[in-house]
Amino acid sequence: MKIWVKRATTAACAAVTCAVMVSSCGFAGSSDTGAAAAIDAFAAALSRQDAGGAAAFTTAPGQAGDSLTTTLKQMSAQRVDVDVENPVEYSDGTATFSVSTTWNWDKGREYESTSGGTARKLSSGWKVTWDPAILHAGLTAGGTLREIRTDAKPAPTVRSRTGRVFMYAQPVNEIVLDPTRTADLNASVRALAGVIAPIAPMITGQVIREKLDATPGKAVTAVGLRDSDMEVLAGDPRRVPGVTVNRSDQLVMADRRLSSPLEDGLTNYWQAIRDATAGWQVEMLGPGAAPRKLAGEQGPPGPDVPTTVDQGVQLTLGDAAVEVGQPATIMTLDAQTGAILGMAQNSYAVESGVDIDRPYQVGTTLNPVFDAIGRAAGPQHERGDELLDRFGLGVQFTVPGASVATPDRPGIATIDFRPGQSMMSMTNMAAFGVAMARSASGQTSSVPPFVIKNVPTKISGGDLGGLDPAVVRPVLQAMTATAATGDASDLTRAPGLRALVGTNGPEGPGWFVGLQGGQVIVVYTEGPKSGTAALQVAQKYFTIK
Numbered sequence: 001m002k003i004w005v006k007r008a009t010t011a012a013c014a015a016v017t018c019a020v021m022v023s024s025c026g027f028a029g030s031s032d033t034g035a036a037a038a039i040d041a042f043a044a045a046l047s048r049q050d051a052g053g054a055a056a057f058t059t060a061p062g063q064a065g066d067s068l069t070t071t072l073k074q075m076s077a078q079r080v081d082v083d084v085e086n087p088v089e090y091s092d093g094t095a096t097f098s099v100s101t102t103w104n105w106d107k108g109r110e111y112e113s114t115s116g117g118t119a120r121k122l123s124s125g126w127k128v129t130w131d132p133a134i135l136h137a138g139l140t141a142g143g144t145l146r147e148i149r150t151d152a153k154p155a156p157t158v159r160s161r162t163g164r165v166f167m168y169a170q171p172v173n174e175i176v177l178d179p180t181r182t183a184d185l186n187a188s189v190r191a192l193a194g195v196i197a198p199i200a201p202m203i204t205g206q207v208i209r210e211k212l213d214a215t216p217g218k219a220v221t222a223v224g225l226r227d228s229d230m231e232v233l234a235g236d237p238r239r240v241p242g243v244t245v246n247r248s249d250q251l252v253m254a255d256r257r258l259s260s261p262l263e264d265g266l267t268n269y270w271q272a273i274r275d276a277t278a279g280w281q282v283e284m285l286g287p288g289a290a291p292r293k294l295a296g297e298q299g300p301p302g303p304d305v306p307t308t309v310d311q312g313v314q315l316t317l318g319d320a321a322v323e324v325g326q327p328a329t330i331m332t333l334d335a336q337t338g339a340i341l342g343m344a345q346n347s348y349a350v351e352s353g354v355d356i357d358r359p360y361q362v363g364t365t366l367n368p369v370f371d372a373i374g375r376a377a378g379p380q381h382e383r384g385d386e387l388l389d390r391f392g393l394g395v396q397f398t399v400p401g402a403s404v405a406t407p408d409r410p411g412i413a414t415i416d417f418r419p420g421q422s423m424m425s426m427t428n429m430a431a432f433g434v435a436m437a438r439s440a441s442g443q444t445s446s447v448p449p450f451v452i453k454n455v456p457t458k459i460s461g462g463d464l465g466g467l468d469p470a471v472v473r474p475v476l477q478a479m480t481a482t483a484a485t486g487d488a489s490d491l492t493r494a495p496g497l498r499a500l501v502g503t504n505g506p507e508g509p510g511w512f513v514g515l516q517g518g519q520v521i522v523v524y525t526e527g528p529k530s531g532t533a534a535l536q537v538a539q540k541y542f543t544i545k
Contacts, residue, residue, distance in 0.1 A: 035095035038126035043082040060130040074146035079104040093121035143286040150279040152301035165254045172250040178219035182242030191240045199229045265402040273302035306453040308339035317344035320541035326527035327352045333520045335437035340451040359423035365502030365511040368478035372471045389462030392431025398458040401451040433520035439472040494542040503531040510534040
């Protein structure tokens with residue numbers, strides 16, 4: 001930090017009529033004069049981003065504190081460098097100075113501005129005369145600075161396997177109820193439920209109340225609505241005490257009939273593109289004035305996200321998932337490539353937190369696989385693990401656009417062949433189904449599931465690869481028998497079906513893995529008679545696909 005006091009020359013004094021304007025004559029000073037010390041302290045506190053500390057060295061600590069606090073928060077800089085130059089102290093108890101402020105952020109971003117200020121000697125000592133223009137030339141009372149993220153337009157879209165728009169960015173209005181901002185919470189809950197009833201009848205007062213009870217004292221989002229939804233509400237939600245409407249761009253389904261667990265993973269991938277191509281902007285804000293851009297950069301928009309999702313299949317999966325009144329999730333893949341064609345689940349599965357990556361008990365479902373691997377490996381435990389991995393059953397998949405990391409998700413370790421202790425994720429079961437379908441068509445190697453074209457799936461905990469015919473043959477035979485005369489024999493409209501069905505006991509969970517018509521169908525259900533429920537979901541899919 002550069003702090004010094006400029007010495008006014010005798011010639012400068014002689015240039016004015018000192019008898020009349022004695023107070024305007026500068027005088028010899030030193031670097032430790034009162035004015036310089038106060039200005040130095042103000043600049044040092046601002047460099048530390050200590051709003052209160054800087055405000056204390058001004059003539060209006062309250063106003064300065066509010067303005068500095070807001071600007072420092074809105075600028076959110078990693079480092080602030082404040083350099084004071086040319087401080088001049090006058091004999092009338094005033095001083096002037098120039099200040100250069102540099103705001104620094106990550107990735108080498110910075111913004112520098114130069115302004116000026118004054119100081120006065122008060123009974124309490126020297127103070128910087130508070131003026132927002134000290135922060136930036138032209139900043140007026142009530143004004144602040146802010147640094148914001150900018151995103152290129154148009155935003156990328158998520159596209160289906162045919163190139164049609166599957167998901168796209170659209171303004172969404174989040175209707176938020178804050179219990180601390182209403183005197184009568186019950187009345188606000190009832191009023192809000194009534195306002196949104198025409199477009200969201202399922203979000204009743206009881207539902208809103210349950211959300212509030214789950215997070216006591218915290219604001220909750222009752223519902224997110226598109227602009228067109230807002231037009232049919234039974235009133236303005238903002239008029240309900242405690243309710244605010246937060247508007248932001250979000251990735252939404254182009255076809256409002258569609259819903260999928262893939263939304264979170266695809267949104268994460270889309271957001272990563274937006275983050276990588278984001279720009280920045282420094283703006284000056286003033287009361288009643290539009291934001292004024294001071295600096296910033298913005299590159300071109302990122303690419304669209306090409307996926308393997310088939311919108312027709314996705315719609316059919318959604319209809320199949322609601323066939324049963326217990327948690328049910330269904331996923332369909334291309335039987336040769338492992339491309340995920342769609343994934344859907346009912347509201348019960350959403351409430352249970354069922355997702356594509358979490359491992360669940362497989363019970364008896366994979367008994368034919370474990371038996372075949374056990375015979376092929378014999379006492380060679382490591383050989384058994386290797387054979388299991390090659391089917392995609394002993395590894396962990398991270399599928400870009402589908403997998404969503406969570407801190408509590410357990411990994412999938414190498415497992416033994418004891419079915420009562422075996423746990424698999426839907427991606428494990430999907431990879432197994434694709435491996436069997438490929439083997440049935442003469443391709444004796446496995447591939448991982450994927451949903452974004454040309455973006456590979458990460459595999460950990462083992463390797464996929466060539467499949468042992470000694471294992472494949474008995475498993476295919478078991479799948480054929482299950483569909484012909486076993487538990488899946490009642491399924492209709494599924495010519496050529498091969499399948500495995502099983503549960504982990506009377507309370508589930510239950511699984512169905514089927515190969516039919518160039519597709520692999522994986523169904524996961526929970527609750528009583530879950531094996532029967534999995535078959536019901538599969539039957540609904542075959543009926544309407």
